[in-house]
Amino acid sequence: MIESPGFLFTVMAFLLVIGPLVFVHEMGHYLVARWFGTRVEKFSIGFGREIVGWTDKRGTRWKVGWMPLGGYVQFKGDMNAASQPDPELAKLPEAERDGLFQFKPVWQRFLIILAGPMINLVFAFVLFMGLLGTYGQAQNPAVVTALQEGLPADEAGFELGDRVVAVDGRAVERFADLATYVSLRPGQEMAFDVVRDGMPVEIVATTLDVTEADRFGNEARIGRIGIYGTAIEMQPLGIAELPGAAMDQTVGGLEMIVVGLGQIVSGQRSIEELGGPLKIGQISGQAASLGLYAFLVFMAMISINLGFINLLPIPMLDGGHLVFYAAEAVRRKPIKPEAQEWAFRMGLAVLLGFMVMVTVIDLRSFDLW
Structure with missing residues (x-):
């Protein structure tokens, strides 16, 4: 059995995994938003108090928060980092609505939100192409x-x-x-x-x-x-073989997640087999200690996980927003602000409860009690 790497090495490895993946995810939202002419107020890697940041010529505040467990893009007119719409915006005159996310056509809002999870899957696909072409x-x-x-x-x-x-x-x-x-x-x-x-x-x-x-x-x-x-x-695979093989690897990674979650829901696997941020951090250090190949494969799998989780139809996650926009497209009018408010509260409760649960599972796996 190999001894696990030290604490500082593990922390650095975790940051090298989660930092770029969060940046890629949020950059997906940002680029498509800019493509559709949407004004972006904040682009944050991490949550909480700002450690470092700057404001570009378009007025976007680029910053790094002290809690490296995610990130967000906040559009002009959002009430918070979860892109919860501000009901007061409905009172704005037409001349002042230009560039505001909430007044973009529903299909544009859908694509802006979908871009985050999808770019994580694309990132994994590109990583697999590089690995298959280099290592074979x-x-x-x-x-x-x-x-x-x-x-x-x-x-x-x-x-x-x-x-x-x-x-x-x-x-x-x-x-x-x-x-x-x-x-x-x-x-x-x-x-x-x-x-x-x-x-x-x-x-x-x-x-x-x-x-x-x-x-x-x-x-x-x-x-x-x-x-x-x-x-x-x-x-090593040839140029013509790489896209198909990389797609197989990406789809295979998604299948592992879906099958594993299905087995947990059906009772075939214990919920104790779930892992949270602490477990991801531990395995990041272990993968990095095995060399670049193992580290990049692990990074690709976490990118797939990040894309998949964000597509779950839970308010506060991208998937929850996509459900709202799909419902708006069918109803031809937005969901009532009160209903969205309650949905966001319930989504927040679900996410906080889940984070507490997986953190307890992680700590138990470390034999702390």
Whole structure:
């Protein structure tokens, strides 16, 4: 087991992950807002008291807050950092409404808010392209070269030389695809389409539900069936192959999140498996200590997480705003300010409760009690 890096190294690694990702997210909002002629009052990385800042020639205050757990873009006319509309704006004469976010067409407001989460997904896609083009991708085929006796694959009838071509109807080309699919689904029955001596064979096996520790001692529940492939062969991809492979990696990252959350909601996984900012900080340091490749892969996955979470339909998050704008487009009039106010309050309560819960889970994972 590798000893975890020191506190200062971990803090720096966490800031190097979260800082650029928050900047990228908020820059998505900012750029599309500027494209549509929307006036931006504040662009903040972090919350709370300003540590450093400056005001540009357009009147936008660029600043860094002392609490590095997010950021925001505040448009002209917003009541607060959550872009909650100011009801008093309705009294403004037409001549004074130019450039105010609340008076932009609903489709423009929708795209301005959507740009934040989407640029996080694009950022992950670009990172994966760079990694796949530089470090390469494991190309070993999904062929069984070894079986662990007594485990599900052995008991279900797998044989050496079997090539897995699909799992639950999903095509498989590389052994890494097979391993990822199986590991995400502990204790689940799966149908494997296999080619054996040129003939198709279908094998049904139920994955083991095991808890394994990584090199730092972090434990995770995974599925296992007990098959092994050839040695990993990393091969850099060509220009034509990069976009498709990077898209597969990005979609795969989203799938990991959706499957994991679905298992928690359905009770297949414990809520204790969630991680909050403290856990992200810890793993940031551990990933950085393993080298640039591990650190950038981790950064790409956190970017995907950030994009996904912000798309959840919770008021205070981007997804909540998108729901309001979608409803406005259908109703052809905005949601009443009173209803939005209550929604924002409930959303804030949900987010604060969630943050407290994951922080307690994080502290318990550190064996503080």
